[in-house]
Amino acid sequence: MYSVIKYSIIENLRSKFYLASIGMILFIIWLSHYSSQINYNYGNYTLSILTLGMYFTKLILFAFIIFLPVSNLSQEIETGTIYFLLSKKLKRYKYLAAKYITYMILYAALLFFAVFSLWLLTYVFVSKRPEMSLKLLYFMYSEFLSGMMILSIVFFIYTAIKAQVVTSILTAITYFISIMLNSAKEIAEKAQDASVRCFYLFLYYIFPNFSYFNLEKNIVYGRAVDIKYFFMMFCYAAIFSLILFIISAVFFNSREL
Amino acid sequence: MKNQKIEGVMYKSIGEFCIYVIKFTKYTKAIGECMLKIDNLKKTFNKKIALDGINLNVKKGEVFGFIGRNGAGKSTTIKSVLGFVFPDSGEMFFKDEPLDQSKFRESIGYLPEIAKFPEKLTAKEFLTYSYSFYKKITGATRDKISQLLEDVGLKESKNKLINTFSKGMKQRLGIAQSVIHDPELLILDEPFTGLDPVGKDGLKKILIDQNKEGKTIFFSSHNLTEVQDICSVICTLHNGKVVYQGATSDFIKEQSSNSLEEAFIKSYSRSGGKDV
Numbered sequence: 019m020y021s022v023i024k025y026s027i028i029e030n031l032r033s034k035f036y037l038a039s040i041g042m043i044l045f046i047i048w049l050s051h052y053s054s055q056i057n058y059n060y061g062n063y064t065l066s067i068l069t070l071g072m073y074f075t076k077l078i079l080f081a082f083i084i085f086l087p088v089s090n091l092s093q094e095i096e097t098g099t100i101y102f103l104l105s106k107k108l109k110r111y112k113y114l115a116a117k118y119i120t121y122m123i124l125y126a127a128l129l130f131f132a133v134f135s136l137w138l139l140t141y142v143f144v145s146k147r148p149e150m151s152l153k154l155l156y157f158m159y160s161e162f163l164s165g166m167m168i169l170s171i172v173f174f175i176y177t178a179i180k181a182q183v184v185t186s187i188l189t190a191i192t193y194f195i196s197i198m199l200n201s202a203k204e205i206a207e208k209a210q211d212a213s214v215r216c217f218y219l220f221l222y223y224i225f226p227n228f229s230y231f232n233l234e235k236n237i238v239y240g241r242a243v244d245i246k247y248f249f250m251m252f253c254y255a256a257i258f259s260l261i262l263f264i265i266s267a268v269f270f271n272s273r274e275l
Numbered sequence: 276m277k278n279q280k281i282e283g284v285m286y287k288s289i290g291e292f293c294i295y296v297i298k299f300t301k302y303t304k305a306i307g308e309c310m311l312k313i314d315n316l317k318k319t320f321n322k323k324i325a326l327d328g329i330n331l332n333v334k335k336g337e338v339f340g341f342i343g344r345n346g347a348g349k350s351t352t353i354k355s356v357l358g359f360v361f362p363d364s365g366e367m368f369f370k371d372e373p374l375d376q377s378k379f380r381e382s383i384g385y386l387p388e389i390a391k392f393p394e395k396l397t398a399k400e401f402l403t404y405s406y407s408f409y410k411k412i413t414g415a416t417r418d419k420i421s422q423l424l425e426d427v428g429l430k431e432s433k434n435k436l437i438n439t440f441s442k443g444m445k446q447r448l449g450i451a452q453s454v455i456h457d458p459e460l461l462i463l464d465e466p467f468t469g470l471d472p473v474g475k476d477g478l479k480k481i482l483i484d485q486n487k488e489g490k491t492i493f494f495s496s497h498n499l500t501e502v503q504d505i506c507s508v509i510c511t512l513h514n515g516k517v518v519y520q521g522a523t524s525d526f527i528k529e530q531s532s533n534s535l536e537e538a539f540i541k542s543y544s545r546s547g548g549k550d551v
Contacts, residue, residue, distance in 0.1 A: 025404045028395070029396060099392060102385075107408045109377070
């Protein structure tokens with residue numbers, strides 16, 4: 019399993035996709051700097067850069083954590099590379115776990131690069147705000163956990179339906195529904211019709227709630243977050259990802275190649 | 276005193292005799308030992324019969340050619356053996372024991388039909404990667420990998436990325452990865468496909484050498500000239516059914532032909548010549 023992780027990382031680092039992602043991160047950091055000059059809403063230059071920078075970074079990371087695994091996994095299956103791997107002494111669930119860890123490592127490296135670039139821009143080059151350095155770690159932590167959950171959704175959908183494009187679209191839809199779950203709960207509470215209430219409650223309970231991982235306001239306005247909340251976030255993401263990963267492994271195990 | 280000496284010599288002789296008997300029994304057993312056995316294997320894809328009760332018996336030390344037209348069921352059989360496809364019914368045995376995938380994979384080397392390997396790795400990295408599934412990488416492993424690359428004629432290209440390799444080079448690298456852990460059985464799916472005559476000849480030599488080293492080789496192919504050259508035993512497959520299994524020379528004689536290709540065409544026409 020360790021060797022699958024090691025060589026998958028080497029392979030991905032040599033691919034154009036990863037280099038392009040790093041290039042995109044640099045571009046969006048520049049874009050957030052440029053946009054903050056145009057859209058100076060917050061009365062504070064650093065806060066403006068941070069808000070836009072985190073927003074753009076989230077978009078890039080979101081695209082990365084969906085498209086890299088989907089294209090990579092489907093390519094391995096369609097071209098037959100998977101036959102080489104699975105004819106060795108490697109169990110299918112271990113292959114899946116190795117791939118999951120590989121993508122999380124690559125994602126974490128990209129996230130670190132993005133956060134480091136943002137920190138350089140806000141702290142070193144533009145305005146010296148030392149307190150921002152620590153707050154950016156909040157962003158790193160929450161994005162890592164939400165990346166973990168998105169990746170498990172990708173694995174779950176891909177192993178269940180085996181289609182590249184549909185997996186990407188369904189994961190994106192799941193994510194967008196999931197960030198609006200609080201609104202779904204509000205609608206359910208206000209709804210008169212029982213069927214409407216049931217539908218929104220169903221959405222609320224069946225989809226993962228990504229709004230728990232939204233700490234941008236705390237970061238921008240320098241609000242502290244309770245350590246218990248961080249722990250709760252970790253437990254939520256870990257349990258959700260583990261359950262989905264186990265289901266994905268069962269699907270993958272019963273799949274003909 | 277004298278008696279004790281005689282008894283001692285006698286016991287020693289009986290002991291040695293017993294060891295000879297055990298060795299001889301093991302040797303005679305090994306000659307005909309069954310490496311891979313398939314019993315009544317059936318598989319259907321969307322109501323279309325791919326395998327219709329396949330029976331196979333690959334013995335230790337054989338070079339076994341598995342031949343048939345495109346879509347005859349060769350790859351499906353191999354994929355079933357490797358656990359990539361789940362058969363509807365039938366039994367598989369490895370060394371006379373029910374096939375246990377985890378044990379089986381330790382003892383086999385496999386070359387897929389389309390040898391697509393991780394393209395962004397170098398040949399040396401790829402072989403190290405392949406070896407790491409079985410044993411820990413040591414200094415001796417690195418020497419073994421260098422030797423193996425030399426054996427398959429890829430010594431000069433060991434640090435080149437696989438995506439720069441020609442089809443023949445990839446195929447030779449594929450053979451190298453399949454034998455790196457010294458397996459007992461080699462399963463090769465269409466190893467000659469897409470190779471030029473020089474490439475085919477090179478691959479043939481590698482397979483003959485591997486067989487001389489004691490490896491059993493099971494390969495599917497529709498390059499019948501190569502099969503005739505290196506296979507002692509063949510199995511022909513038509514519409515998911517085994518039509519013949521036995522010595523290559525007997526099959527050619529049975530069909531009153533001069534070559535395996537001619538014999539195969541005759542056999543195919545006689546069996547109805549239906550496409551799957």
